[in-house]
Amino acid sequence: MASINVSCVHRNPELLWLQAADEHRSYNISHDRALTEEPRCRRGDGGLNRQLQDGVPNEVVYYIRSAGFYELFQAYTCQLDHSLIIALAERWCPETNTFHLPIGEATVTLQDVQEYLGIYPEDDDLRKGRMKFNRLAGTITFEHWDPNDEESCKQMARRVILALIGSQLFPDSNSYDVSLNYLLFLGDLSIAGRRSWGSATLCCLYRNLSKGTWPTRQGIDGPLLLLQYWAWERFPRIAP
Known part of the structure; x- marks a missing residue:
């Protein structure tokens, strides 16, 4: 009787196996199947990064801190490592x-969210309760701003926090808009930080990583800065 030798050794043991055909990037990579071009890690800030690097007055930072978003505010200017994010997405198991x-x-946990992020318009710019990011970033300016006006400081803090939420915690898939519904939770900045932002952020990361495993996916969304900080902490050799 003829014998047949079957090798079940995975070509790249670091990647997942036993995935359904054409339903996970790792399967297509290991079986030389078709893949879309390398997915783009979306981070839409509409110029917010530049605005924050120019400096935010202490009077506004005070309210950002009281709302519980100060750590996220500090981490915002960090650049994304696209290769790292894509490599992690290729090793993500949506079932678990x-x-x-x-x-x-x-995996990333709620403890990681707390540690790394510190969180427990014009008519033609507004549509369906959303605002274009470049328009929102353009309103964050301190050229003609009174630091002694408490309400003005709070309004500016809400703009910064709304931009941080829309770009880092729950970014839209097209990276150009931010939902104005989040303003409902920023009325009283002294209690805004008590909401479960961390749980919602973690759910958003899980969902978008699972979508990012699709072979035909052209972009990876979600709170990717959180994922990058997690990777740097867990694997210090790849950290800058």
Whole structure:
């Protein structure tokens, strides 16, 4: 009787196996199947990064801190490592919400969210309760602004926080708009930080990482800065 030798060794043991055909990037990579071009890690800030680098007055930073968004505010100017994010997405298991790594399984937790992020218009710019990011970023300016006006400081703090939420915690898939519904939770900045922003952010990351495993996916969305900080903390050798 003829014998047949079957090798079940995965070509790249760091990638997931036993995935359904054409339903996960790792399957297509290991089987030389078609893939879209490398997905783009979307981070839409509409010029906000430049505005924050120019400096935010202490009077506004005070209200950002009282609302519980100060750590996210500090971390915002960090640049995304696209190659790192894509490599992690290729090792993400949607069924268990964990990364499949040579050292075992690992994932981002609520503790990580707390540690890394510190969080427990004109008519033609507004549509369906959304605002264009470049328009929102353009309103964050301190040229003709009175630092002694408490209400003005609060309004400016809400603009910065809304931009941070829309660009870092719950970014829209097209990266150009931000939902104005979040303003409903920023009325009283002294209690805004008590809301469960961390849980919602973690759910958003899990959902978008699972979408990012699709072979035909052209972009990876979600709170990617959180994922990058998590990777740097867990794998210090790749941290800058």
